Amino acid sequence: MKAAVIVFPGSNCDRDLAVALERITGSAPRMVWHGDAALPDGLDLIAVPGGFSYGDYLRSGHGGAVADHARRARRSRTRRRGAGVCNGFQVLTEAGLLPGALMRNAGLKFVCRDVHLTVENADTAFTSAYVRGQAIRIPVAHHDGNYFADEATLNRLEGDGRVVFRYRDNPNGSQRDIAGIINETGNVLGLMPHPERLCEPAQGGSDGRGLFESLLKSLH
Numbered sequence: 001m002k003a004a005v006i007v008f009p010g011s012n013c014d015r016d017l018a019v020a021l022e023r024i025t026g027s028a029p030r031m032v033w034h035g036d037a038a039l040p041d042g043l044d045l046i047a048v049p050g051g052f053s054y055g056d057y058l059r060s061g062h063g064g065a066v067a068d069h070a071r072r073a074r075r076s077r078t079r080r081r082g083a084g085v086c087n088g089f090q091v092l093t094e095a096g097l098l099p100g101a102l103m104r105n106a107g108l109k110f111v112c113r114d115v116h117l118t119v120e121n122a123d124t125a126f127t128s129a130y131v132r133g134q135a136i137r138i139p140v141a142h143h144d145g146n147y148f149a150d151e152a153t154l155n156r157l158e159g160d161g162r163v164v165f166r167y168r169d170n171p172n173g174s175q176r177d178i179a180g181i182i183n184e185t186g187n188v189l190g191l192m193p194h195p196e197r198l199c200e201p202a203q204g205g206s207d208g209r210g211l212f213e214s215l216l217k218s219l220h
C-alpha cells in the first residue's frame with residue numbers, strides 16, 4: 001500500500017500512525033510536510049494524524065484544513081482513500097470533506113482514556129476486518145470531540161450507513177454517540193479515537209489493527 005501521512009506544525013501522532021501503517025501493511029508511508037510542493041503520485045491512502053495542528057487556534061483542525069494539501073486533496077477526484085484520526089477528523093470536517101463539526105467536549109475537559117466502540121458498519125474499506133456489532137476498545141485523547149451535525153444530516157448519515165463507529169460510553173457528548181463517519185462515496189473516514197495507539201500487545205491491546213487490515217484488504 002502506498003500511503004502518505006500529512007504532517008502539520010503541531011501534529012503529534014504522525015509517527016504513531018506511520019509505525020502502525022508500516023507494521024500492519026508492510027510498507028512505510030511517506031511523511032509529507034503539509035507545505036511540500038506535491039503529494040507523491042499513485043497514493044492509495046492519505047492519512048491525517050492527530051495532534052494540535054496550528055496549535056488548535058481559532059478552531060481545532062481549521063489551520064490544517066486551509067493548508068495546501070487539504071485543499072489539494074479536496075479538489076482531487078481520485079479514488080484514493082483518506083483517513084483522519086482525531087485532529088485529522090477535525091481537519092477533514094473543517095475542510096468540508098466530511099459533514100458536521102467537532103465541538104468542545106460536553107464536560108469541558110480534555111478526555112484521555114480508553115473508550116468502547118461498536119462497529120456499526122463492517123462493509124466499508126476501513127472496517128471490513130471487523131464484524132458488524134463488534135465491541136472494540138480504543139483510546140481517546142481530545143478536548144474537541146463532541147460531534148455535532150443538524151438533524152437532517154444525522155438522519156442521512158444513519159440512513160446511509162455512514163455512522164461507522166459509535167461510542168458505547170460516550171466520553172464527549174457526541175450526538176447519537178457518533179465516534180466515526182465516512183463520506184458519501186465511502187473513501188474518506190474520520191474518527192475521534194486513536195486506533196494507531198492500540199495495535200499490538202505491547203501497547204496494551206490490538207483492537208485498532210482492524211482498521212489498517214481493512215485498508216490493506218480493500219486494495220486487493
Ligand SMILES: NC(=O)CC[C@H](N)C(=O)O
Pocket residue numbers: 013049050051052053056060085086087088141142143144145
Ligand atoms: N489527540 C488529538 O488529536 C487531539 C485533538 C484535538 N486537538 C483536541 O484536543 O481536540
